[in-house]
Amino acid sequence: MKKTILAVFFILLMFSIVFASVSVTHYGASKPVFGSCFLLETQNAKVIIDCGIFIRDDIINDSNQKNLQILHKLIKAEAIFLTHAHLDHSGKIPLLVHEGFKGFIYSTEATKQLTLALFRNRKGFDLIKRKWFWSESQKIKVRSNHNVVVVHWTDDCKNNIKSIEYSKDEVTLDDLEKKEGIRFVLCKNCCEVETKKIAKHFVALKYNEDIKISDNLKAKFINAGHIPGSASIIFESDGKKMLFSGNLGSGYSRFNDEFSIPEAVDLIFMEATYCDKKNKMEHYNVFRNDLKKAISSKKIVWIPSLALNRTQKVLYELKLMQDAGILSKKIPIYSISSSANVITSLYQKEVSKKDVKTSLRDWFLEEVYRKGTILPVNVKLQMIRNYNTQMILLSSSGDMDRGLSEQLIPKMLMKKDVFVMIVSYVNPKSNAGLILQNKKTHLGVKNIAKVKKYDVFSDHADFCMLQKWLSKQNKNVKIYIIDSNKEHSQIIENLLKDEGWINVHFANVEVTVN
Secondary structure (H helix, E strand, O other): OHHHHHHHHHHHHOOEEEEOOEEEEEEEOOOOOOOOEEEEEEOOEEEEEEEOOOOOOOOOOOHHHHHOOOOHHHHOOOEEEOOOOOHHHHOOHHHHHHOOOOOEEEEOHHHHHHHHHHHHOOOOHHHOOEOOEEEHHHHHHHHHHOOEEEEEOOHHHHHHOOOEEEOOOOEOHHHHHHHHOOEEEEOHHHHHHHHHHHHOOEEEOOOOOOEEEEOOEEEEEEEOOOOOOOEEEEEEEOOEEEEEOOOOOOOOOOOOOOOOOOOOOOEEEEEOOOOOOOOOOOHHHHHHHHHHHHHHOOOEEEEEOOOOOHHHHHHHHHHHHHHOOOOOOOOOEEEOOHHHHHHHHHHHHHHOOOOOOHHHOOOOOHHHHHHOOOOOOOEEEOOOOOOOOOOEEEEOOOOOOOHHHHHHHHHHOOOOOEEEEEOOOOOOOOHHHHHHOOOOOOOOOOOOOEEEEOOOOOOOOOHHHHHHHOOOOOOOOEEEEEOOOHHHHHHHHHHHHHOOOOOEEEOOOOOOOO
């Protein structure tokens, strides 16, 4: 029954577009926001654009099962073009390589470094079915203290474990946990070994650098302004041009420059993730004023955030507040997510580079490079045990449904001296979504802390910015809306048609482009 449901899901999810001698098939990001994956085929080339995981939301209730699906034709593709490092665009690459993908992975240098950093930090490898092994003695110890067991799969670790216990069958990590009744954490050494194999597939390209894929297909990246290294992609085949937006920046980032406005093309696949949101640079002042009031009222400020880019943007904003004298440098700041701290260290390494040509410093705005740091004074990138003294605390995930954010719920939400600042999009049914609706969390905790949401840290374009991105296009160009749910797709379709764009389609049916 489960296989039948999955088969129906992928039939509904996929659609093909035939354009000149090129076809494009969607395997994700056409109805749900997540799981971005497209297969572009010509007569003599097959390339994948993104290979991301599905994240559970109102549409995708069985994300783990959907994340295990890799079709044979994707494995046989010659290359992947990766728009950016977020896991809903990159997270299935470990599974694809494990299943036999031999091609190149084209990306910018920043995307390469960020993606590999996520993989090294245990992202993506849990989806692969394996015969896992672990220390039997460690498992016995953790049963009494409800801790986690380190699980391994590479030969490098076998000699270092005295009493090895194996899984009988090849299973995913999720299934292993259910069977054994304990929590496992992936071995970092095993992740490093696997990441080195994946790294050999990467080829880093500069923005606006042409790459020839076959006799009749070439491509180039242009800056998408979403996160460091993010790109839109222009493919050209037989004189026709196709544009994949990837995710587009909001234009309100203090980190990244705006996206590059693409040249005129013949066909566009455009994201519309949060097109109805409207932000202004002045909205940073709302965040700043609320934080200042919370600190002056002796409150603990908790900011559940996303590990990649959102946490770093918040840390940089705290630094700017310190520089402006708005935030005391004596207030302790903690970032306790190991995943976020890996990315923060990578950002910090990049921004502190000396004697590097300006043309090569393309992760951030030049002002960020001039400062030489993204970190506020008195910040500590580490776990802590005591949450009772005044501090600014950053954790992940942003919706409080996973990781340390979920674990902090009973510690933080039942205290009146806590102010929760939500800086990411949250699913209404997530823990964060529930507390914004004044409802109990999934853990049964009733929130008594103050809570408020801020959209200005968004990494996605609103409608005004989408119009700017389209400003060089002919209004007759065919546009397919991707990376968007049905509600947002309908909104952007109506808004675009009101502005004279007459050929806009929601990518949810099989279509042929003449």
